[in-house]
Amino acid sequence: MNHLEKIVNNIRIKSPLVQNITNYVVMNSTANALLAIGASPVMAHAIEETEDIVTISSxxxxxxxxxxxxxxxxxxxxxxxxKETATPFVFDPVGVGASKYRTATALKIIAAAIPDVIRGNASEIMVLAQQASSSKGVDSTMLAADAVSGAIELSKKLNNTVVVSGQVDYIITGDRVNTISNGSTLMSKVTGMGCSATAIIGACIAIEPDVHLACTAAMAIMGIAGDMAAELSKGPGSFQVHFLDSLYLLTDDILKDKIKLNV
Ligand SMILES: Nc1ncnc2c1ncn2[C@@H]1O[C@H](COP(=O)(O)OP(=O)(O)OP(=O)(O)O)[C@@H](O)[C@H]1O
Ligand SMILES: Cc1ncsc1CCO
Ligand SMILES: [Mg+2]
Structure with a gap:
């Protein structure tokens, strides 16, 4: 079995605990996405319990x-x-560039502890890479391809993995670039698909120490579940239901058959 397929199986076998400090919009949908792929989510944001929860999380x-x-x-x-407990973490800089507060906060978070992975859409990654100074909101106005050179620079500067999502997803660790071309335009018509991608990255880095590979698996899982769901859906409403079912029904064999990976 190929390494990417093993990651899918291992999430199901190990059911890693994934701690999320996330947003009000997607708390429910990302918890459901994590459960459907086989991980165990906990959404805990009170500072009083942060240490305890990080300590037991993968x-x-x-x-x-x-x-x-x-x-x-x-x-x-x-x-x-x-960082103290060697727990891998992924950062989603939602809407960075849309307000001065968001930009300052994203930079503060990265400066305090470098994330193992940063996952954003093209506009967000271009702001972090200082190739753009503002963005429209939480949706991208750019193509993922436009953000690749900045993402490579950012990844080299931080010595981490940067994932740019979009019609094509770019998984970037220095000069290593993988692309995943699965997925459907319907994914941009449902809120929180990017946040779900980030959460699924959380599940994959919990069990796979090769972060580049883990992120590639995560984006493949998202894209293939998106392909499967789109075939069954009439629009964004039914897509959400089919997407969760597709995550649940995804197997190592389906991943092997459907993956559109470029290394
Ligand atoms: N046009 C598209 N075709 C195929 N897949 C897409 C398309 N647009 C988005 N996706 C997929 O949807 C997921 C979310 O990516 P996107 O770049 O839209 O995130 P985002 O803008 O951060 O979303 P949000 O902030 O709403 O959570 C990724 O898995 C990506 O591959
Ligand atoms: C719409 C929206 N606004 C703040 S967070 C969020 C969810 C998608 O990123
Ligand atoms: Mg987003």
């Missing part, structure tokens, strides 16, 4: 979608504890 997801100062304190404390 990975940490930090998503700044709906920010406020108390949550930022919890995020900074959680990433510090993650």
């Amino acid at each position: 990975s940490l997801v930090i998503n700044m979608g709906t920010l406020s100062e108390k949550w930022v304190d919890s995020m900074l404390f959680a990433t510090k504890k993650a």
Whole structure:
């Protein structure tokens, strides 16, 4: 069995606990996505319990979608504890560039503890790579391909993995670039698909120490579940239901058959 397929199986076997400090919009949908793929989500943002939860978790997801100062304190404390306990963490800089507060907060989080993975859409990654100064909101106005050179620079500067999502997903670790071309346009018509991608990255880095490979598996899982769901859906409403079912029904064999990977 190929390594990517093993990651799918291992999530099901090990059911890693994935701690999320995430946004109000997607808390439910990303918890469901994690459960459907076989991981065990916990959404815990009170600073009083952060240390305990990080200590028992296999990975940490930090998503700044709906920010406020108390949550930022919890995020900074959680990433510090993650570093102390060698717990891998992924950061989703939702809407960075849309406001001065978002940009300052994203930079503060990255400066305090470098995330093992940063996953964003093209606009967000271009702001972090200083190739753009602002963005429209939480949706990208750019193509993922436009963000690749900046993402490579960012990944080299931080010595981590940067994932740019879009019609094509780019998984970038320095000069290593994998692409995944699965997925459907319907995914951009449902809120929180990017946040789900980040959460699934959390599940994959929880069980796979090769972060580049783990992120490739995560984006393949997202894209293939998106392909399967789109075939059954009439629009965004039914897509959400079919997407969860597809994550649940995804097997190592389906991944092997459907993956559109370029290395
Ligand atoms: N046009 C498309 N074709 C195929 N897949 C897509 C398309 N648009 C988005 N996706 C997929 O949807 C998921 C989310 O990516 P996207 O870039 O839209 O994230 P995002 O903008 O951060 O979303 P959100 O902030 O709403 O959570 C990824 O898995 C990506 O591959
Ligand atoms: C729509 C929206 N606004 C803040 S977070 C979020 C979820 C998608 O990123
Ligand atoms: Mg997003």
